[in-house]
Amino acid sequence: MTVRVEKDGFVLHLEGTWMEISNKYGVWKWEDVATDSEDIPEGYAERALDDFISRQSVAEKSGSMCVKKVAYDKETDKYIQLQAILPAGAKYWQVQEYDNELVYMGVKQTRCQYRDEVERWMRANFRVESCLTAEVFRSHLGDCTNGGISSTRNTLYILSEIKGPSEPEDIRECVYIEWRNVCGEEYIDCKPAYCSRRWYMAGGNFLYTSDSRFREVTESKYPISIHDRYEGR
DSSP: OEEEEEETTEEEEEETTEEEEEETTEEEEEEEOOSSGGGSOTTHHHHHHHHHHHHSSOOSSOBTTEEEEEEEETTTTEEEEEEEEOOTTOSSOEEEEEOTTOOEEEEEEOOOOSHHHHHHHHHHHSEEOOBEEEEEEOOTTOOOSSSOTTTTOSEEEEEOSSOOSBOOSOGGGEEEEEEEEETTEEEEEEEESTTTTSOOBOOSOEEEOSOTHHHHHHSOSSOEEEOOBOOOO
16 A cells, blocks of 8 residues: 655655655654554544644744744754744653744754743754834725735834844744845835745835834835735645
C-alpha cells in the first residue's frame, strides 16, 4: 500500500507500514505505524497528517504554555516567527521556528522549565525584534484591502534596524518600510512581513504615529500608504 497526502505545505508518504512526514525544510516524522499494512485503517494517513499539523501550527495568541516572538534570521535575511511551547507532560520548553509564510522550519530543545526562562533563552539565541508601533488610519467608506492585515488591526509593528519599545508576538502584525522610485519620484510605503513574496498593492489604509521616531524609521513626516491588498490565493 502506497499513500501520499499533501496539506499546508506538508507531505505524508505511507509505503507499506513506513510513514514519513516532510516539508521543504526537511523530514520531521518517520516511523513504522503497524506490523502489517492490512492493520492500517482507511483514512489513517489523512488523520495522522491533520494531527501532526495541529501540533506544528502557530497559535493565535501567547498563553501560559505558549510564548510567541518575531525574530530576524541572518542566514535567510528574513524575519521569522518563533513559538515556545511546553508540551503536555514535558519538563522543558521547546522553541519552534516558522518562516514568514508560517511554514514549519524546525524545533530547538531548551533546558528551560519556566516561561520567563524561555523568554530570556529566545532573546539570547535569536535576534528578537523590538519595534515602533503605529496606528492604522482607515477610510469611512469601508475596507478595500481584501482582508489585508490592516483591515482588522488598529496598530502595526514596524520592523526596522531602528528599534522601538515593543516586541511583536506575531509576524502577521508586522510591516517593513519600502522605498521606491516611481516615475522619477521617491515613493514610501509599508508592506506585510507575512508572506513577503506576495505582490501586495495599496488597500486604502495609512500608517502613522505622532511618535518622533516615526520620521526616523520611515524617512517621512507624513502618513504612509499600507500596501497589504493581495488578490491571489
